[in-house]
Amino acid sequence: MYKDIYLSFPDEATARATLYRIEGAIPADPETGIEAQDGYEVPNFDNIDIIGTIYKPTGWTIETDEGPMPEMAPIDGWHVNVRVLHNTDTSALDAYVVSPKTPMRVWAG
Numbered sequence: 001m002y003k004d005i006y007l008s009f010p011d012e013a014t015a016r017a018t019l020y021r022i023e024g025a026i027p028a029d030p031e032t033g034i035e036a037q038d039g040y041e042v043p044n045f046d047n048i049d050i051i052g053t054i055y056k057p058t059g060w061t062i063e064t065d066e067g068p069m070p071e072m073a074p075i076d077g078w079h080v081n082v083r084v085l086h087n088t089d090t091s092a093l094d095a096y097v098v099s100p101k102t103p104m105r106v107w108a109g
Contacts, residue, residue: 003086004107007096008077012052015078016041018092019048044092047083047107054079054104083107 009015025039055072062071081103084090 001086002083002107003088003090005082005084005090005093006098006100006103007080007082007093008098009080009096010077012078015050015080015096018096019044019080019082045082045084045088045090049081049083049105049107051079051081051104079104081105081107 007015009018020041020043022039023042024037026034026037028034028036054075054077056075057070058073060071061068063069077098082090082093
């Protein structure tokens with residue numbers, strides 16, 4: 001029934017441009033005195049889970065005020081999960097699909 005898609009975008013701006021569209025934007029019209037309005041983001045998919053930057057252990061330990069902690073380094077990309085019905089057109093996401101062995105977060109149920 002559902003299809004879960006794991007995505008890694010090069011950055012947040014690319015993710016937002018792909019996952020959302022802008023509606024309600026109004027261009028300025030000096031003749032009538034209308035001021036420009038930015039509009040608002042509307043999701044292109046029903047279920048979007050923005051994870052953002054994912055960190056993984058480097059294998060090193062660092063000392064903190066709370067004691068030793070594993071050193072963490074960011075994984076390249078801006079990470080997002082999307083859940084859609086199987087018949088949803090997801091072709092706009094194809095370039096960003098990844099297949100993590102152990103996803104950071106998954107959809108319940």
